[in-house]
Amino acid sequence: MGEIVIGGTAALLICAFLSPKFISFLRVREFGQHIREEGPEGHHEKAGTPTMGGIIIFMAISAPFLVLTDYNWRSVAVYGRARQPCRRCGTPIRVVRQGEQARSTYWCPRCQPARSAR
Numbered sequence: 001m002g003e004i005v006i007g008g009t010a011a012l013l014i015c016a017f018l019s020p021k022f023i024s025f026l027r028v029r030e031f032g033q034h035i036r037e038e039g040p041e042g043h044h045e046k047a048g049t050p051t052m053g054g055i056i057i058f059m060a061i062s063a064p065f066l067v068l069t070d071y072n073w074r075s076v077a078v079y080g081r082a083r084q085p086c087r088r089c090g091t092p093i094r095v096v097r098q099g100e101q102a103r104s105t106y107w108c109p110r111c112q113p114a115r116s117a118r
């Protein structure tokens with residue numbers, strides 16, 4: 001729980017302090033919107049507004065996640081690895097088939113315990 005609060009706060013601070021610099025960077029590099037002359041009159045005032053501002057949000061969320069956790073794609077991947085050792089803790093991966101279509105769910109019983117067992 002503490003990691004979530006720290007990560008969220010870090011993401012907020014990264015956005016608050018780096019967004020103005022990032023937007024300036026985008027303006028200098030001319031990553032702004034180009035409005036065509038035949039476009040609606042109201043759109044011309046948006047000319048030069050930087051696009052791709054979502055990149056800073058993505059980076060602000062990703063950086064704390066990668067720093068504060070030991071998760072990465074390889075360590076959390078369990079799908080299709082029934083009875084093989086968990087890459088994180090070595091416990092055999094379990095699988096259960098659920099529902100009428102027998103959909104499979106894979107999990108590590110040590111890293112991903114049932115909510116009632118936490």
Ligand SMILES: [Zn+2]
Nearest residue numbers: 086089108111
């Ligand atoms: Zn595990």
